[in-house]
Amino acid sequence: MGLVAWFNGSLTFVWCGFVAPRTGFLCAVLVALSIFCVTPPVVAAPFTEEGVHKLYEDGLRLFHEGQYKKAVAVFDKIEALYPFSQMAIDGSLVAAVAHYELGNYAESASLAEGYIDSYPSSKSIDYAYYVRILAKYMQIPDLGLDQGIALEVRNLAYEFVRMFPNSRHLGEVSERLAAVKQHLAAREFMIGKFYLRRGGYIAAIKRFRSLISAYPDSAYTNEGLYRLMEAYTALGDHKSAAAYLSKLDESNIWRARAERLLGGEDHAQAGREGTSIEEEGDNQGESAVPTPSGNADVGEETVEDAQREESL
Missing domain, CATH: 1.25.40.10 (Tetratricopeptide repeat domain)
Known part of the structure; x- marks a missing residue:
């Protein structure tokens, strides 16, 4: 009971602000002080409405x-x-x-x-x-x-x-x-482009297919379809690329580009960084998709995070 402190090299007891030397009267002092100093435990108050x-x-x-x-x-x-x-x-x-x-x-x-x-x-x-x-x-x-x-x-x-x-x-x-x-669709889209720009076509295809399947109505779907076709074309799989053409909205800018891609005009650009195609849109004052919140690009750490997310 009480706090134990070392004072001047000898054991003393600090009790409610008093310092009692270790004497024969210690027990009596502790008993007397404990009557006044014991703090009752905190309990819930009696309920009153x-x-x-x-x-x-x-x-x-x-x-x-x-x-x-x-x-x-x-x-x-x-x-x-x-x-x-x-x-x-x-x-x-x-x-x-x-x-x-x-x-x-x-x-x-x-x-x-x-x-x-x-x-x-x-x-x-x-x-x-x-x-x-x-x-x-x-x-x-x-x-x-x-x-x-x-x-x-x-x-x-x-x-x-x-x-x-x-x-x-x-x-x-x-x-x-x-x-x-929309936020998660942007994430899939950005990681897909990350792989595409670096020649990771299989990984890019996986991301773009996930985007299209999970978020078919997102603002990133049409360009995602085009980038998916671009990745297949880069692998020489023109049949798989062509299968996605009908899914593109006819009025969307990416439909015309996809048709040119399948027609051979853009084969030389397919699978590279896509810069010339994106620059074409920029020069025409077109915006392919809304600018996603946060960072405009992803890096290796982001891709590693995304790979961990797949296990969720």
Whole structure:
């Protein structure tokens, strides 16, 4: 009992601010002081309807005033004092939103996930799923980095659409799903071009086929189809290249280029860096695809990250 300290080379006991030399009176001193100094263990407060409701109302007021840090502190207090109350359950979800507003996205996602695990039958369960998706979406990194969390957001959004088809949050989740699919399509496209420019035609074909299969409506699909044909042509497989021509939109700039490629005009350029074809588009003031967010190119580390993602 008490803190042990070395003082002037001899063992002494520090107890509630007093230093008692090691004498015959030590036991008596410790017993006497312990009566006044023992700190009772922290326990949950006795439940009172009025007390927990007052705290919860204070937390909500602070939240609606935009004082998110103070609101979080109040909800943490409710969780500590009244851990099994309905106010603690509801407060944890409000705290998740408060953390989101503060930019604490990892903490927000963690609280929402805890709510989902603990209260799967809650009437607010779709909202908890929604908050988790938003919080994780905000953690998606630039294209040059590992996209494991983007894949997770995509899968969580698919799950939400399947589980809550009538949720009021379905529209926004669907928008986030569309955005993350474009993001992942850009990732596949960039890595495919990385391989294509370096003569890794088989790897490029794999990436472009993945792009077309997983994200057929993306902004990168038409050029992805053309680059796929370019890779097959570079390998001398003109039959496989021709099979993709019909998939290109006739009004798209890449359709005319694909026809020229199959006609032999661009065979000399196929599989090289594609610079002359891209420069042609630039000179005409055309933009093949929207500029992806983050880095405009990928490197060896990005490709290694992408290879790891394939195992997810």
